[in-house]
């Protein structure tokens with residue numbers, strides 16, 4: 001799937017999950033917590049594609065998401081791609097094909113998803129609000145790039161960086177202190193997982209079983225059969241799926257906000 005679809009799917013899953021937790025388990029979150037979780041999950045749903053390197057020195061190429069913070073994120077993507085390729089070569093078995101590029105390898109696996117989620121929580125636990133502001137800045141940038149791709153393209157990376165910084169700072173001012181922020185790690189992890197699921201329904205598939213060897217292959221690409229696979233950038237993705245993600249997001253957000261709005265106007269529910 002393309003960036004905007006990944007980001008939308010992350011937002012939809014987080015909002016629907018928050019609604020479900022609230023409705024079925026009575027787990028309430030403040031509007032700010034919901035907004036932060038949604039943005040971080042949308043950003044997390046783009047994170048695995050930060051493994052597409054471009055030409056850093058010429059400031060070209062890379063996935064759209066790699067251009068979020070200009071040449072800095074392009075460089076980050078280059079490093080991620082090389083690390084992924086290194087891990088691929090270090091763990092490949094005799095039947096795994098040779099690769100020149102690490103895209104859709106390490107960052108599209110379950111251990112990576114778990115590591116990123118755990119790492120985020122560990123950073124927040126160790127450094128508190130200072131880690132939170134950094135993570136928010138990064139993830140909000142990715143989310144903006146994905147959710148408002150046309151705007152982000154027109155605005156350019158400097159504006160995207162400034163808006164992300166402002167949003168992260170605003171959140172920072174309003175976050176309660178003296179506590180861990182395990183929700184952020186969950187949001188990043190869920191985002192990465194949703195990304196992998198999004199790629200699984202396209203024809204290329206992802207190495208979801210890594211590091212479990214199958215038939216002398218460690219990096220078996222798992223996807224649904226070509227006949228029913230979603231074509232990247234096709235009508236099913238850009239109209240049907242994005243439409244569905246948008247509707248789910250809006251309904252869940254309404255469901256989450258409605259009770260507090262009604263309560264404010266003293267309407268009994």
Ligand SMILES: [Zn+2]
Nearest residue numbers: 048049108199
């Ligand atoms: Zn991907």
